[in-house]
Amino acid sequence: MISSIVSRVKQKQIAQLIAKGIRLDGRKLTDYREIKIEAGIIERAEGSARVLLGKTQVLVGVKIEVGEPFPDVPDQGVLTVNAELVPLASPTFEPGPPDENSIELARVVDRGIRESKAIALEELCIKPGKKVFIIFIDVYVLNHDGNLIDASGLAALAALLNTKMYNYELENDEIVRKPGYTPLPIRNHPVAVTFGKINNQLVVDPWLEEEQVMDARLTITTDKNENICAIQKGGSGYFTTQQILDATKIAKEKAEELRKLVVEP
Amino acid sequence: MSKPEKLLDKKGLRLDGRKLDELRPIKMEVGVLNNADGSAYLEQGKNKVLAAVYGPKEVHPKHLALADRAILRCRYHMAPFSVEERKSPAPSRREIELSKVIREALEPAVFLEYYPRTAIDIFIEILQADGGTRCAGITTAALALADAGVPMRDLVVACAAGKVDGKLALDLMDLEDKYGEADVPLAMMPGINAVTLLQMDGSLTLEEFQKAVKMAMEGCKQIYEMQKKALKAKYVAIKEEIQE
Numbered sequence: 001m002i003s004s005i006v007s008r009v010k011q012k013q014i015a016q017l018i019a020k021g022i023r024l025d026g027r028k029l030t031d032y033r034e035i036k037i038e039a040g041i042i043e044r045a046e047g048s049a050r051v052l053l054g055k056t057q058v059l060v061g062v063k064i065e066v067g068e069p070f071p072d073v074p075d076q077g078v079l080t081v082n083a084e085l086v087p088l089a090s091p092t093f094e095p096g097p098p099d100e101n102s103i104e105l106a107r108v109v110d111r112g113i114r115e116s117k118a119i120a121l122e123e124l125c126i127k128p129g130k131k132v133f134i135i136f137i138d139v140y141v142l143n144h145d146g147n148l149i150d151a152s153g154l155a156a157l158a159a160l161l162n163t164k165m166y167n168y169e170l171e172n173d174e175i176v177r178k179p180g181y182t183p184l185p186i187r188n189h190p191v192a193v194t195f196g197k198i199n200n201q202l203v204v205d206p207w208l209e210e211e212q213v214m215d216a217r218l219t220i221t222t223d224k225n226e227n228i229c230a231i232q233k234g235g236s237g238y239f240t241t242q243q244i245l246d247a248t249k250i251a252k253e254k255a256e257e258l259r260k261l262v263v264e265p
Numbered sequence: 266m267s268k269p270e271k272l273l274d275k276k277g278l279r280l281d282g283r284k285l286d287e288l289r290p291i292k293m294e295v296g297v298l299n300n301a302d303g304s305a306y307l308e309q310g311k312n313k314v315l316a317a318v319y320g321p322k323e324v325h326p327k328h329l330a331l332a333d334r335a336i337l338r339c340r341y342h343m344a345p346f347s348v349e350e351r352k353s354p355a356p357s358r359r360e361i362e363l364s365k366v367i368r369e370a371l372e373p374a375v376f377l378e379y380y381p382r383t384a385i386d387i388f389i390e391i392l393q394a395d396g397g398t399r400c401a402g403i404t405t406a407a408l409a410l411a412d413a414g415v416p417m418r419d420l421v422v423a424c425a426a427g428k429v430d431g432k433l434a435l436d437l438m439d440l441e442d443k444y445g446e447a448d449v450p451l452a453m454m455p456g457i458n459a460v461t462l463l464q465m466d467g468s469l470t471l472e473e474f475q476k477a478v479k480m481a482m483e484g485c486k487q488i489y490e491m492q493k494k495a496l497k498a499k500y501v502a503i504k505e506e507i508q509e
Contacts, residue, residue, distance in 0.1 A: 238454070238459035
């Protein structure tokens with residue numbers, strides 16, 4: 001990945017403003033950018049959603065196929081999350097096999113959904129040990145303006161809530177489609193909240209220019225019961241114990257706000 | 266390995282007889298490979314980890330070099346025979362992610378600005394895995410960096426805490442990680458209270474998470490003392506050799 005350059009003047013400006021509790025784009029330290037969620041915009045996919053987080057734009061498509069289960073969990077469906085940092089989204093994204101950034105993004109989104117048991121995978125078994133449904137969640141980053149993790153997590157959740165499965169019956173172990181659809185069984189609503197550490201202060205939802213000057217990143221994913229289900233630290237800096245504790249508390253509140261945007265409309 | 270009926274016995278002891286807040290037996294040795302600029306070997310329970318550092322050295326390919334500091338590169342890799350079912354030697358998505366978070370756990374410690382236009386390469390090989398290998402890898406790599414004479418703010422040390430059968434426990438082994446309720450790996454520089462790696466999977470309340478962090482930090486501090494001892498041991502050995 002080609003790194004981009006931020007001028008020293010701007011770095012200083014961002015840091016100085018944050019010391020005063022304000023940000024370059026006028027937000028407070030714990031404010032998110034404006035969030036827009038549109039679900040069901042790709043008709044070919046079983047589920048889909050697009051999330052706009054400020055200018056960051058992420059499209060998630062859910063496809064369902066029939067395949068074999070993992071041998072250690074023969075009676076459960078399979079969940080697969082993949083992320084593409086599409087080259088049209090940023091001058092720093094290049095075509096080619098997934099790099100460590102897209103793999104990390106996919107795995108952090110995956111961890112939130114998997115560890116919160118968001119999808120009732122046990123209900124996606126067709127024939128134990130032989131046939132199960134495989135849920136493919138494909139995260140497609142269309143415009144990169146910072147905080148891809150939270151935008152992707154929201155879009156994935158919105159897409160899952162929008163996913164419909166066709167009805168079927170088993171005849172001689174073969175799937176026969178029946179008319180009508182049922183929603184994918186969703187049991188939990190994980191929401192990721194990401195912090196940047198700039199000038200030793202935590203800011204919520206860092207946008208691109210803040211990401212370029214921040215020392216470290218911390219993502220905390222909480223479920224609808226307010227339990228923490230996934231955490232990921234990134235970036236080449238560190239956090240103090242106090243900062244981690246502060247972040248978990250803020251994450252809980254912010255996740256609740258975000259969850260309402262996805263789950264209730 | 267199939268799921269054990271219980272992860273804790275009636276006395277509250279774990280499958281390998283440990284108490285909840287007890288580390289596995291740990292052995293460390295520094296300077297074990299003669300070609301590397303620095304190296305270390307660690308055993309933590311059944312984990313066997315080898316780490317080597319090459320550099321600071323010229324960067325290849327050249328366009329990766331930075332004008333104002335060194336670049337740190339890290340490869341975490343598991344041997345095909347390190348786990349129950351043979352693992353393909355090609356890097357998996359898990360290994361790519363871990364290589365990234367381990368690099369980011371070590372980076373805050375290293376004075377990269379002392380060596381502009383150079384690269385420092387860290388190679389971590391998991392020879393045998395039994396849970397908590399990313400932490401063991403970080404602990405070993407920090408020793409190898411110190412052995413290579415790379416200036417650092419502090420040693421980085423890592424340890425995980427988690428939840429098994431409803432109780433918080435230190436330094437989970439593979440079975441506990443797999444069938445337990447949560448795992449929180451943490452790396453830190455104990456000297457300056459800086460957490461440089463933090464991950465979690467599973468489910469914990471806020472309060473449990475805070476306790477798990479504290480527990481992992483206590484574990485880190487114990488391992489930190491062993492790290493310092495292992496580093497000193499190398500030089501004591503050299504001194505004795507010279508005196509002979």
